Amino acid sequence: MAAAPADPNGVTAMETIEQLHARIAARFPGVGATVVLNPGPAAQHSLLIPAAGARAIAEFLRDDPELQLDTCSNVTGIDWPDREVTETVRRTVTEPPPADTPAGTVPGTRVVEEKVRRAMPGHLEVVYHLYSVAQGHGPVILRLRTEDRGERVTLPSLTPVWRACEFQEREVYDLFGVVFSGHPDLRRLLMWDEFRDHPMRKDYVEPDDYEWEPTPHDRVLTRAQRHYPAPPAGSGDSATR
Amino acid sequence: MNPAPPLSPAGASVRAVQDPFHGDLLEVSMGPHHPSTHGVFRMIATLDGERIVRLKPVFGYLHRNHEKLGENTSYLASMPYTDRLDYLNSMTNNWAYALAVEKLAGQAVPERAEYVRIILAELTRLLNHTCLAGFLLQDTGCSGTPLMYAFREREAILDLFEALSGSRMMCNFQRFGGCRLDPSPDWLAAAARLVERYGAFLDEYEELITVNEILLARTQGVGVLPAALAVNAGVTGPMLRASGVNHDLRRVDGYGLYPRFPFRIPLGAHGDTYDRYMVRMLEMRESLGILRAALRDLPGGPVFDPKAKLRGFRPKPGEAYGRIEGPKGEIGFYLVSDGGPNPYRYRVRPPSLINLTVLEDLCLGHTVADAVIILGSIDIVLGEVDR
Numbered sequence: 352m353a354a355a356p357a358d359p360n361g362v363t364a365m366e367t368i369e370q371l372h373a374r375i376a377a378r379f380p381g382v383g384a385t386v387v388l389n390p391g392p393a394a395q396h397s398l399l400i401p402a403a404g405a406r407a408i409a410e411f412l413r414d415d416p417e418l419q420l421d422t423c424s425n426v427t428g429i430d431w432p433d434r435e436v437t438e439t440v441r442r443t444v445t446e447p448p449p450a451d452t453p454a455g456t457v458p459g460t461r462v463v464e465e466k467v468r469r470a471m472p473g474h475l476e477v478v479y480h481l482y483s484v485a486q487g488h489g490p491v492i493l494r495l496r497t498e499d500r501g502e503r504v505t506l507p508s509l510t511p512v513w514r515a516c517e518f519q520e521r522e523v524y525d526l527f528g529v530v531f532s533g534h535p536d537l538r539r540l541l542m543w544d545e546f547r548d549h550p551m552r553k554d555y556v557e558p559d560d561y562e563w564e565p566t567p568h569d570r571v572l573t574r575a576q577r578h579y580p581a582p583p584a585g586s587g588d589s590a591t592r
Numbered sequence: 593m594n595p596a597p598p599l600s601p602a603g604a605s606v607r608a609v610q611d612p613f614h615g616d617l618l619e620v621s622m623g624p625h626h627p628s629t630h631g632v633f634r635m636i637a638t639l640d641g642e643r644i645v646r647l648k649p650v651f652g653y654l655h656r657n658h659e660k661l662g663e664n665t666s667y668l669a670s671m672p673y674t675d676r677l678d679y680l681n682s683m684t685n686n687w688a689y690a691l692a693v694e695k696l697a698g699q700a701v702p703e704r705a706e707y708v709r710i711i712l713a714e715l716t717r718l719l720n721h722t723c724l725a726g727f728l729l730q731d732t733g734c735s736g737t738p739l740m741y742a743f744r745e746r747e748a749i750l751d752l753f754e755a756l757s758g759s760r761m762m763c764n765f766q767r768f769g770g771c772r773l774d775p776s777p778d779w780l781a782a783a784a785r786l787v788e789r790y791g792a793f794l795d796e797y798e799e800l801i802t803v804n805e806i807l808l809a810r811t812q813g814v815g816v817l818p819a820a821l822a823v824n825a826g827v828t829g830p831m832l833r834a835s836g837v838n839h840d841l842r843r844v845d846g847y848g849l850y851p852r853f854p855f856r857i858p859l860g861a862h863g864d865t866y867d868r869y870m871v872r873m874l875e876m877r878e879s880l881g882i883l884r885a886a887l888r889d890l891p892g893g894p895v896f897d898p899k900a901k902l903r904g905f906r907p908k909p910g911e912a913y914g915r916i917e918g919p920k921g922e923i924g925f926y927l928v929s930d931g932g933p934n935p936y937r938y939r940v941r942p943p944s945l946i947n948l949t950v951l952e953d954l955c956l957g958h959t960v961a962d963a964v965i966i967l968g969s970i971d972i973v974l975g976e977v978d979r
Contacts, residue, residue, distance in 0.1 A: 391910015391929065392698030421823050425913060425924055427939040480913050480926070484823045484837060487844045490913060515826025517949050541652040541978060550657055
């Protein structure tokens, strides 16, 4: 077997992300994959692909004889909540001419900078790290984004392409709340089935009665009092007293 | 797959279920508290007579949302938490995490630290595979004796770890840019002595076990994993190589200074439980070769990059996925930085969990007693599976 590669990312020579992007764009016209550059020193760039073409692109990446990305090493989610960004916008304004200007003078213009606050809608992102065992190269990183951060956001499952995604997509469903359409067995993986929320979302709030005690005391009592309204007098409900 | 009846609730151990194809079936819930599951793991096996027709693993009994903890603490504060993932192999967990952060921040590592990391990682591999060989025999019903032989040697390695890091199992040893402490000459001499006599232990153990008729009968041809399925299902580590796939990240990625060390990669021919056992026994002998070379050639110099920043560590925005060949397979960390002191996203790629993807495929058609051995040969640690 060949000696190890000198590439800092530890991969053998493979086409660059731009070449791969061009090939995908030629193969799937109108699908609209984009390259997401990684500004950090790791320089592991990724491909953002739309949900509609994800299955076809994944099968292409797996079956292409040059790439042969036969295994999916890592699947995970990232939560990007709604946020407000402040942008500096440059605008050209026409200055009203001073009162004593003779008629017919071209009014002067000037550039003003304004700070504009804009709401950026959030989304959930699922990241796939693909490697080739046959050729020993990788990673090719795929990203899929949901439209918003709602309760039933759906993305296509890549488990039919790589079995390796089976448990990991279940975990993303469990902890982030992304529903994978086409997954053979989409159940919660780590939390119990009756659990309602998705703990890895950034806005997740731990429930008060996480460790419910019949007679709460100390910290749990303070939290319980904050959460539950005081019972009517004489109701005899000792649990939330 | 058969149209399956809903899984039994937790607590029910055995119940009768109906299936339109098989007729009367028996559903056996093993675990979460069962000696053969190596921790709090539960499998729900549906039996037709004595044969398994369906097997669903149930996870989460040891879940503490390790990834959320990682997002709520600084980069360095996660290092001791990584010890608790695969608590047999804290040294390799530390290395995988340090490697990912070093990639994220573009941090260099001194040569001596790379050697120390290789020495500790190969000692960890010895430790893990020795434990596995002991537990596997325990699972076949050979109660006690082989496990005690294995644990005697494991304890010798743990003594080395304790002398170096202060803790037997929760070593918390690697830092971003090197190692926490420099091994003393005495420690290196003790490690060299252990390496010299470990071969004799392996010979002794193999003489007892490897050609043992009961082990052969129980493991050969049991739980065969085809190579194509193994690759597609993301199986890594000795389990993948037992199916005959030549894939070892020490060779493929060449991380650290592994390209300097010649070693052979043992491959299985059948992908059965016996191959998974045998590949690990052979890997230990290769590890001894790497250890001898690393202890012989260990260069001088610092074990920690003096320019590396420990406090106030804030990598630039970006992301990185770093992975190493842990004793159980590919252990990787995926980190996203937004420029703050905590990782924005901290993800562990747990080899134990992903290797379990094929558990049902391996167990179909076998008996419950075989499922116990198959699970043992996959080599899981629940601290890592459930995180």
